[in-house]
Amino acid sequence: xxxxxxxxxxxxxxxxxxxxxxxxxxxxxxxxxxxxxxxxxxxxxxxxxxxxxxxxxxxxxxxxxxxxxxxxxxxxxxxxxxxxxxxxxxxxxxxxxxxxxxxxxxxxxxxxxxxxxxxxxxxxxxxxxxxxxxxxxxxxxxxxxxxxxxxxxxxxxxxxxxxxxxxxxxxxxxxxxxxxxxxxxxxxxxxxxxxxxxxxxxxxxxxxxxxxxxxxxxxxxxxxxxxxxxxxxxxxxxxxxxxxxxxxxxxxxxxxxxxxxxxxxxxxxxxxxxxxxxxxxxxxxxxxxxxxxxxxxxxxxxxxxxxxxxxxxxxx
Numbered sequence: 001x002x003x004x005x006x007x008x009x010x011x012x013x014x015x016x017x018x019x020x021x022x023x024x025x026x027x028x029x030x031x032x033x034x035x036x037x038x039x040x041x042x043x044x045x046x047x048x049x050x051x052x053x054x055x056x057x058x059x060x061x062x063x064x065x066x067x068x069x070x071x072x073x074x075x076x077x078x079x080x081x082x083x084x085x086x087x088x089x090x091x092x093x094x095x096x097x098x099x100x101x102x103x104x105x106x107x108x109x110x111x112x113x114x115x116x117x118x119x120x121x122x123x124x125x126x127x128x129x130x131x132x133x134x135x136x137x138x139x140x141x142x143x144x145x146x147x148x149x150x151x152x153x154x155x156x157x158x159x160x161x162x163x164x165x166x167x168x169x170x171x172x173x174x175x176x177x178x179x180x181x182x183x184x185x186x187x188x189x190x191x192x193x194x195x196x197x198x199x200x201x202x203x204x205x206x207x208x209x210x211x212x213x214x215x216x217x218x219x220x221x222x223x224x225x226x227x228x229x230x231x232x233x234x235x236x237x238x239x240x241x242x243x244x245x246x247x248x249x250x251x252x253x254x255x256x257x258x259x260x261x262x263x264x265x266x267x268x269x270x271x272x273x274x275x276x277x278x279x280x281x282x283x284x285x286x287x288x289x290x291x292x293x294x295x296x297x298x299x300x301x302x303x304x305x306x307x308x309x310x311x312x313x314x315x316x
Contacts, residue, residue: 232276
């Protein structure tokens with residue numbers, strides 16, 4: 001069995017850093033858990049982590065603000081199309097009113113799928129989100145002075161992947177990643193892992209006529225979805241399984257300071273990651289103080305002033 005415990009994080013390319021902070025922190029009530037930089041490439045790009053106050057895996061969405069660099073990605077199939085957040089039952093009216101008051105693009109009508117009501121809205125860079133009503137999410141709520149607990153976001157509920165073809169990806173989820181196939185609703189296919197429920201759900205949206213999206217880092221798309229595993233040992237076991245089945249487009253284990261990452265592609269083209277939970281955000285900031293200071297890994301700390309000087313200022 002592959003030891004995937006649900007989501008670790010999602011990573012998107014967005015526009016401006018300040019509008020991104022305002023979206024997650026001021027609009028949705030999430031905590032800015034960590035301010036650091038993209039460790040790949042030569043130019044400094046923020047890497048901003050948002051989640052619940054404890055930075056719990058499965059509540060995390062992270063951003064690379066690329067507007068300063070001027071790089072845009074192309075949305076399409078082979079990507080995460082929608083990020084879905086859990087909110088309590090009967091809370092969508094609160095959120096529609098909030099979106100209207102704060103000028104956030106959103107659908108007028110509530111939809112329902114797999115017995116769950118949902119509300120579509122958009123990030124300023126165009127990435128789509130749904131709020132999904134559920135009473136099954138017991139994770140710590142993201143409350144603020146104007147977002148009470150009975151309506152607050154709990155964390156990532158699920159992701160909706162846009163796929164041109166699903167025939168190879170359905171058995172991949174069950175036979176390679178040990179997800180359970182739990183239902184179909186029109187063009188949607190639903191899978192669950194571990195205990196199931198919020199934070200354990202992946203959906204396919206079969207869109208055979210949608211053009212292939214890009215896989216680069218850039219504004220306007222979700223770059224990858226990371227699943228939580230306990231350790232590098234579990235990453236190595238997954239890599240061995242993938243390679244043995246012919247899925248050779250996998251990376252080595254990469255040091256991301258707060259976790260280790262191993263990347264691979266599923267048949268439909270979406271970039272997946274196995275991220276470890278054995279390190280965490282407390283290595284450079286005390287719990288209760290996450291996200292207060294700009295942080296860098298040991299190999300970049302001597303460049304702190306230079307990197308900060310080349311990044312746009314942000315305020316929470």
